[in-house]
Amino acid sequence: MADGSIGLWTVPLAVLGGAIRVSTPFLFVSLGECITERSGRINLGLEGTLVMGAMSAYGISYLTGSPWLGVFAAGVTGALLGALHAGICSLPRVNDVAVGIALMLFGTGLAFYLGKPLIEPTAPRLPAIDFGWWSDIPQVRAALRVNVLFLIGVALAPILYWAFRTTRWGLLIRTAGESSDAARAMGHSVLLIRLRATMVGGFLAGIGGSFLSLFYPGSWNEGLSSGQGITAVALVIFARWDPLLCLWASLAFGGAAALGPALQSVGVTSGYHLFNAAPYILTLAIMIITCSPKRTLTGAPAELSITR
Amino acid sequence: MTSEAAESAEEVGAVAPAADPGFLQRHGGTIEYVLIPGAALAGALVVFGIFVMLSGKNPLDLYFYMYYGAFGTWFSWQNTLTRAAPLILTALCTALPAQLGMVIIGGEGALLIGALSATGAALALQGMPPLLVQIAMVITGVIGGGLWITLAGALRQYRGVNETISSLLLVYIALAILNHLVEGMMRDPASLNKPSTREIGAANMIGSIPGTDVHWGLVFGLIAAIAAYILIYHTVFGFAARVAGGNIRAAKIVGLGVSKLILTICFLAGGAAGLAGMVEVAAVQGRTNANLAAGYGFTGILVAFLARQNPLAIIPVAILLGGISASGGLLQRRLGLPDASVLVLQGIIFVFVLASDALYGRIGFLRGKS
Numbered sequence: 021m022a023d024g025s026i027g028l029w030t031v032p033l034a035v036l037g038g039a040i041r042v043s044t045p046f047l048f049v050s051l052g053e054c055i056t057e058r059s060g061r062i063n064l065g066l067e068g069t070l071v072m073g074a075m076s077a078y079g080i081s082y083l084t085g086s087p088w089l090g091v092f093a094a095g096v097t098g099a100l101l102g103a104l105h106a107g108i109c110s111l112p113r114v115n116d117v118a119v120g121i122a123l124m125l126f127g128t129g130l131a132f133y134l135g136k137p138l139i140e141p142t143a144p145r146l147p148a149i150d151f152g153w154w155s156d157i158p159q160v161r162a163a164l165r166v167n168v169l170f171l172i173g174v175a176l177a178p179i180l181y182w183a184f185r186t187t188r189w190g191l192l193i194r195t196a197g198e199s200s201d202a203a204r205a206m207g208h209s210v211l212l213i214r215l216r217a218t219m220v221g222g223f224l225a226g227i228g229g230s231f232l233s234l235f236y237p238g239s240w241n242e243g244l245s246s247g248q249g250i251t252a253v254a255l256v257i258f259a260r261w262d263p264l265l266c267l268w269a270s271l272a273f274g275g276a277a278a279l280g281p282a283l284q285s286v287g288v289t290s291g292y293h294l295f296n297a298a299p300y301i302l303t304l305a306i307m308i309i310t311c312s313p314k315r316t317l318t319g320a321p322a323e324l325s326i327t328r
Numbered sequence: 329m330t331s332e333a334a335e336s337a338e339e340v341g342a343v344a345p346a347a348d349p350g351f352l353q354r355h356g357g358t359i360e361y362v363l364i365p366g367a368a369l370a371g372a373l374v375v376f377g378i379f380v381m382l383s384g385k386n387p388l389d390l391y392f393y394m395y396y397g398a399f400g401t402w403f404s405w406q407n408t409l410t411r412a413a414p415l416i417l418t419a420l421c422t423a424l425p426a427q428l429g430m431v432i433i434g435g436e437g438a439l440l441i442g443a444l445s446a447t448g449a450a451l452a453l454q455g456m457p458p459l460l461v462q463i464a465m466v467i468t469g470v471i472g473g474g475l476w477i478t479l480a481g482a483l484r485q486y487r488g489v490n491e492t493i494s495s496l497l498l499v500y501i502a503l504a505i506l507n508h509l510v511e512g513m514m515r516d517p518a519s520l521n522k523p524s525t526r527e528i529g530a531a532n533m534i535g536s537i538p539g540t541d542v543h544w545g546l547v548f549g550l551i552a553a554i555a556a557y558i559l560i561y562h563t564v565f566g567f568a569a570r571v572a573g574g575n576i577r578a579a580k581i582v583g584l585g586v587s588k589l590i591l592t593i594c595f596l597a598g599g600a601a602g603l604a605g606m607v608e609v610a611a612v613q614g615r616t617n618a619n620l621a622a623g624y625g626f627t628g629i630l631v632a633f634l635a636r637q638n639p640l641a642i643i644p645v646a647i648l649l650g651g652i653s654a655s656g657g658l659l660q661r662r663l664g665l666p667d668a669s670v671l672v673l674q675g676i677i678f679v680f681v682l683a684s685d686a687l688y689g690r691i692g693f694l695r696g697k698s
Contacts, residue, residue, distance in 0.1 A: 064492065108679065111686035117431050117492055118633060119682050125626060126675025194624030248498045254493045291513065297504030300497045304489075313488035 030057045030159055031282045037163030038278015039271045040170060041236045045070060045245075046175040046270035048228030049252035051180060052221035054263055056102075058184065059217035060197035060210075060323030063105050066225040067249030068127020069098045073229025075135040078240040082143035090143070091169070091230040098226020099219040101127055106218040110211045116325060124249075138240045147316045167235045169227065173267075176224075180263035193217050197321030225249065238245025246325055247300060254303045258310045260319040339365075361641075368684040369648075372677040379672065384633055385663050397658035412650030414439070416549035417604035418628025419635065419642045420556055421477065424597040425491070426637040427560055428590060429573040434480060434495025435601040436625025437502035438473035443601025443609045444506055445472030447616040448514070450528035450609075461532045465606050466548075473602015474595040476502065481594030485587050499604025503621055510617055524617035544690045545607030549646070549680060552600050556639035559596075568592055592656045601625060623671075627653065630678050649674070 048065050062068040073094035080089030109116045152164030184190040195203045203210050208229045233240045259265035280295030377387030421435035446469035453461045483489040516526040534544045540630050560566035569589050572579035631649055635641035657671040
């Protein structure tokens with residue numbers, strides 16, 4: 021079957037493929053941020069964590085030849101940045117939003133600094149699983165080339181949903197997020213709970229970054245992430261701090277982000293940049309529709325500074 | 329330079345009590361505002377020195393070249409001041425809304441929109457007297473940038489959308505609009521490799537302050553910062569804004585128009601950043617292209633926080649950070665450091681400055697408690 025014969029079907033197919041491929045970093049960052057925000061703190065620095073994760077994953081994969089070690093290194097880097105965020109935030113009178121902005125700039129700068137020598141070399145990538153073997157159409161096959169990280173992310177969402185509701189850890193995180201006094205009265209250290217929640221959040225965001233450099237787009241350069249991290253943070257807000265909704269929202273975002281390249285591939289080139297901005301416009305639009313000045317958002321952790 | 333500043337501030341703290349025991353009670357707070365950010369800067373420089381040492385460079389060389397590249401010669405001073413000009417303006421974009429308790433980090437977006445509108449005005453008015461064109465550029469730049477941040481303010485006020493996130497999303501949208509127009513409608517067909525708009529024309533450039541290579545944008549920045557200071561600390565409007573920033577419920581009870589305050593402040597804030605965009609076009613680039621997204625908007629956030637959101641303090645801090653970015657080229661050439669080293673240092677400074685917030689009111693001898 022020839023390439024052109026499926027014609028305009030390319031667009032929805034590419035959007036579907038994008039929903040699977042592009043959504044993975046959104047998914048990991050938003051799940052990570054979901055954990056952090058449920059504990060009552062917001063980490064805007066995940067944009068920096070994402071870029072650092074991408075850089076360290078690429079570097080370690082290049083040096084060791086194992087992309088999976090790279091993924092792990094990205095997670096550890098993310099957890100360290102998370103620990104830094106939580107550490108500074110635990111000082112008195114320090115604003116978590118501002119620290120997030122600082123770490124966004126710091127993480128991006130550090131990744132560009134350390135990643136300078138990594139722009140040229142090629143590192144081993146993560147393998148893909150071919151779910152499209154049954155089809156003859158190359159576009160379908162391309163759309164269904166799925167990475168294991170995506171499957172892990174999809175599995176993680178219901179697990180987190182369950183963990184928040186029923187496990188001891190999930191309840192502790194939620195208690196810290198709803199009322200730090202209650203958590204303290206139960207004899208738990210709120211700062212410690214938030215430190216762990218921020219580190220786990222950073223770990224997941226770092227893994228999201230490794231997907232960027234090791235699978236799609238699959239190389240390291242300084243333009244790798246332009247706002248995916250911050251979009252994912254916004255996504256948590258309109259997913260109402262619910263891991264399952266984070267999954268659906270990430271898929272929608274991946275599709276939106278794939279719209280620009282998909283239209284370009286069928287020859288619609290005008291407005292390319294505007295279509296590329298689709299995820300940001302979509303985020304803003306959804307926030308406008310779902311937020312309200314009159315009431316607190318349903319499901320918002322009461323201790324979260326950003327929803328006051 | 330910075331550690332010197334911190335040391336001299338310490339001397340003041342050490343000498344003064346003997347001279348006048350009441351001195352610290354009265355001025356302890358002011359000294360804190362110099363001493364603590366100064367110490368944070370010094371700490372950040374030490375950490376950056378260690379970081380650079382780990383990549384095998386001599387940190388003393390680093391400090392020397394940073395000083396030399398920023399403030400060592402008249403040439404480097406001019407370079408520093410040229411970079412400080414847009415930083416003062418973009419810092420105001422964060423500092424003004426901060427008076428109302430809002431955290432706006434979208435100065436970069438307002439800068440881009442301001443640059444686009446100013447360029448559009450200049451291209452539409454080709455052939456008119458230069459002064460008229462320049463005035464039109466200032467007005468359109470301010471309005472463009474102002475409306476951009478007003479959007480974030482309005483979304484916060486009327487829809488409850490968090491302004492930090494929306495203003496940052498607007499940066500990416502602004503960049504997309506800029507790329508769209510520069511590669512489409514506004515493209516100069518002659519710009520092949522780097523899509524750009526047509527040039528605004530040499531006659532319409534705002535030029536340099538006589539006797540220097542520093543452009544008039546610096547004066548724009550100084551005027552804007554001083555005007556912002558007067559507005560915030562010496563007018564009823566500014567007083568109302570600070571009341572609303574301190575306690576929004578109290579402000580509503582005494583009948584302050586909070587919506588009007590938010591929208592006006594956001595417009596002025598965005599207008600300042602838009603003016604920075606206009607200055608970059610009319611004094612440096614001469615046209616609009618993707619070069620304008622050079623990160624002035626993001627460094628401006630750091631300037632505002634380091635200056636503790638005080639419009640007057642923004643001026644020296646912007647010069648300091650302008651100096652750091654001016655020395656970047658020298659660090660690259662002489663020490664072989666990547667151009668991102670300036671970003672790393674900025675990040676470290678930011679982290680230190682925020683962590684130092686915990687110190688205020690805790691330094692015993694400054695409270696006369698010794």
